[in-house]
Amino acid sequence: MKLLAELSEGIRISLDSIWTNKLRSFLATLGVVIGISFVVLMGWAISGLDNALQDSINLIGEDMLYIDKWDWSGGKKWDELRNRKNITYQQFKQFSSDFNSAEVIVPGITNWGATVKTNNVNFTGVSIYGTSADFARLPTGNIELGRFFTSFEELRNLRVAVIGSKVARSLFPEQNPLGKYLKIEGQDFMVIGVVKKQGTMLMDFIDDRIYIPIGSFFNLYGGKLDRSLSIGIKVGSRERLDEVREEARGIMRSIRNLKPWQEDDFSINETKIFEEIVSTFRLYVWGIGIGMTVLAFIVGMIGIMNIMFVSVAERTKEIGIRKSVGANNRSILLQFLMEAATLCLVGAFTSIVICSILVFLVATFLPKFIPETGFLQPFLPFEFVLYASLVAILVGLISGLMPAYRASRVDPIESLRYE
Amino acid sequence: MNVNNLNRNPLIELKNISKVYLVGEEQVFALRDINLTIYPNEYVAIMGPSGSGKSTLMNIIGCLDTPTTGEYILKGINIRELDDNDLASIRNKEIGFVFQMFNLLPRANALKNVELPLIYAGINKSERIERAKKALISVGLEDRLTHKPNELSGGQRQKVAIARALVTNPSLILADEPTGNLDSKSGEDIMRLFHQIWKEGNTIILVTHEREIAMNAQRIIRLRDGRIESDELNPQKVVFESVEE
Numbered sequence: 326m327k328l329l330a331e332l333s334e335g336i337r338i339s340l341d342s343i344w345t346n347k348l349r350s351f352l353a354t355l356g357v358v359i360g361i362s363f364v365v366l367m368g369w370a371i372s373g374l375d376n377a378l379q380d381s382i383n384l385i386g387e388d389m390l391y392i393d394k395w396d397w398s399g400g401k402k403w404d405e406l407r408n409r410k411n412i413t414y415q416q417f418k419q420f421s422s423d424f425n426s427a428e429v430i431v432p433g434i435t436n437w438g439a440t441v442k443t444n445n446v447n448f449t450g451v452s453i454y455g456t457s458a459d460f461a462r463l464p465t466g467n468i469e470l471g472r473f474f475t476s477f478e479e480l481r482n483l484r485v486a487v488i489g490s491k492v493a494r495s496l497f498p499e500q501n502p503l504g505k506y507l508k509i510e511g512q513d514f515m516v517i518g519v520v521k522k523q524g525t526m527l528m529d530f531i532d533d534r535i536y537i538p539i540g541s542f543f544n545l546y547g548g549k550l551d552r553s554l555s556i557g558i559k560v561g562s563r564e565r566l567d568e569v570r571e572e573a574r575g576i577m578r579s580i581r582n583l584k585p586w587q588e589d590d591f592s593i594n595e596t597k598i599f600e601e602i603v604s605t606f607r608l609y610v611w612g613i614g615i616g617m618t619v620l621a622f623i624v625g626m627i628g629i630m631n632i633m634f635v636s637v638a639e640r641t642k643e644i645g646i647r648k649s650v651g652a653n654n655r656s657i658l659l660q661f662l663m664e665a666a667t668l669c670l671v672g673a674f675t676s677i678v679i680c681s682i683l684v685f686l687v688a689t690f691l692p693k694f695i696p697e698t699g700f701l702q703p704f705l706p707f708e709f710v711l712y713a714s715l716v717a718i719l720v721g722l723i724s725g726l727m728p729a730y731r732a733s734r735v736d737p738i739e740s741l742r743y744e
Numbered sequence: 745m746n747v748n749n750l751n752r753n754p755l756i757e758l759k760n761i762s763k764v765y766l767v768g769e770e771q772v773f774a775l776r777d778i779n780l781t782i783y784p785n786e787y788v789a790i791m792g793p794s795g796s797g798k799s800t801l802m803n804i805i806g807c808l809d810t811p812t813t814g815e816y817i818l819k820g821i822n823i824r825e826l827d828d829n830d831l832a833s834i835r836n837k838e839i840g841f842v843f844q845m846f847n848l849l850p851r852a853n854a855l856k857n858v859e860l861p862l863i864y865a866g867i868n869k870s871e872r873i874e875r876a877k878k879a880l881i882s883v884g885l886e887d888r889l890t891h892k893p894n895e896l897s898g899g900q901r902q903k904v905a906i907a908r909a910l911v912t913n914p915s916l917i918l919a920d921e922p923t924g925n926l927d928s929k930s931g932e933d934i935m936r937l938f939h940q941i942w943k944e945g946n947t948i949i950l951v952t953h954e955r956e957i958a959m960n961a962q963r964i965i966r967l968r969d970g971r972i973e974s975d976e977l978n979p980q981k982v983v984f985e986s987v988e989e
């Protein structure tokens with residue numbers, strides 16, 4: 326009860342004294358405001374990134390394995406990878422007949438940077454992606470409009486195309502693309518479907534794809550193109566990932582005629598790799614940010630400490646009065662600690678307001694100029710308000726400790742003697 | 745000293761109290777060997793020239809300060825054995841201070857100022873407000889509750905300070921030159937108030953330079969160079985009181 330009365334009195338005094346010295350308080354909290362803003366903004370960027378990452382993983386599916394000539398992790402030497410033999414369509418055929426513990430197996434072969442034409446538009450920078458009809462059973466094969474090609478169309482090497490949402494927008498603006506034709510390498514392909522827009526920050530290339538039957542792909546490019554196939558395996562559940570990976574590895578080794586002492590000449594990639602990429606990126610952000618934040622907080626704490634010392638010096642008389650009517654040292658200590666904490670808390674709220682506005686503006690307008698920043702969210706995650714407040718209170722308590730201690734030791738006789 | 749009080753327990757007892765300050769190498773005796781007993785509902789004036797130790801004595805009696813040597817017993821409690829927290833709580837419960845400079849919180853209104861001791865007593869808000877109002881009414885400031893000190897006259901400020909001293913129902917009211925900063929009319933006002941407070945059963949110790957003010961008290965103690973020079977009943981007051989009763 327006594328503590329409660331003193332606490333509410335403490336808050337009242339704190340707000341009163343902050344309000345009386347508005348400008349001074351504002352300047353004193355500047356460092357804290359900047360420090361907290363750094364933390365909040367970094368956290369916001371990273372949480373946006375994490376969400377984008379999760380989107381990408383969800384898009385591909387956590388249960389996907391890709392047998393590929395290339396290694397996604399970037400951990401292997403490029404020279405070494407380049408010397409690997411391509412994975413061929415025959416090897417894929419054999420693999421899919423030998424291997425039967427997966428939900429879906431699809432081949433994929435890409436020609437990047439291709440140019441396609443319609444009557445009046447030239448569109449560069451698309452990737453032509455040859456695959457099988459089973460691709461429709463992957464999350465990335467979700468259809469928005471029309472349909473994916475069937476295995477009949479695949480086996481007959483028909484010239485049909487399923488296009489990514491960005492391709493659709495660019496080639497057929499404001500039109501229904503279904504039934505329209507586009508030219509790839511001079512050959513007409515009929516558009517039969519549009520894939521759902523799926524671009525995330527990490528995978529926006531996916532909306533630039535044109536999917537065609539894999540046989541048609543070979544017909545188009547034949548021997549001109551020295552490309553390795555990639556084999557996509559949808560395992561069905563994350564738990565079976567390890568088991569399936571080992572099995573796939575064994576089968577692939579025997580298909581590739583590897584001797585027991587030879588290393589794998591292919592990689593088995595999975596989405597986990599994205600998490601690693603993002604986590605290093607996250608480390609960079611924190612690494613740069615933490616340095617600045619620590620600096621801002623140190624400056625901020627010195628500011629708070631300084632202003633609290635001034636406040637104690639100005640109010641020795643008040644302290645004397647309080648002591649003469651029965652305040653003990655602890656009450657005075659508490660009062661000034663609370664004042665420092667309240668000061669910082671006000672700083673925290675200021676920075677949250679500033680950051681909210683900033684974040685809203687940035688997330689609304691920046692992606693219009695830099696589409697890659699589309700992963701940013703226009704609001705601060707709620708828990709940040711909580712964390713920022715806790716950090717502020719802590720900073721206030723730490724930087725208020727010395728001034729508050731000095732206040733608690735004020736000699737009431739001395740302070741009341743003079744006017 | 746006061747014959748009427750022989751059969752009662754003393755409120756305070758000072759035994760061989762000295763207060764020594766070290767100024768450089770030199771020892772300054774603010775108080776030397778003070779012996780003093782005061783009973784409940786006494787009205788005591790302390791007089792003496794400047795520097796004679798009046799304020800020092802008041803601070804020791806008010807538990808703001810502790811003596812260098814000697815014993816101080818308040819309501820049977822030996823003050824020497826108490827720590828800072830206990831002293832704060834004694835000041836809160838047993839003592840009401842009134843200062844020459846009023847010593848009000850400048851940014852708080854009259855009501856808030858009077859509430860202050862009750863905050864440290866841990867009394868809840870509604871009771872605080874009620875008791876602070878009552879105290880302000882008893883000093884005649886019922887229409888100045890929300891005025892800040894700078895919106896009040898000197899006499900009114902001192903009345904707020906008196907209300908603050910009274911609000912905890914302390915055992916002892918200590919007033920160090922309460923009229924020193926007031927014109928004579930406001931001073932008389934304040935002295936009338938002290939008289940009324942004393943009549944209600946309170947114990948008052950009052951420091952003053954002025955003989956006229958001291959004549960309001962029942963007992964007059966004179967200090968010189970930190971010693972008690974004289975300690976006698978005020979014949980006027982005693983006669984006056986006995987006539988009244």
Ligand SMILES: Nc1ncnc2c1ncn2[C@@H]1O[C@H](COP(=O)(O)OP(=O)(O)OP(=O)(O)O)[C@@H](O)[C@H]1O
Pocket residue numbers: 765766767772773774792793794795796797798799800801
């Ligand atoms: N903190 C201190 N350090 C040194 N000497 C002190 C201190 N406080 C008081 N004194 C000395 O103690 C003596 C008594 O001081 P005190 O304030 O009690 O006098 P006073 O009777 O109240 O005087 P006044 O009428 O001027 O208020 C003085 O000589 C003073 O100089």
Ligand SMILES: [Mg+2]
Pocket residue numbers: 798799800920
């Ligand atoms: Mg004095």
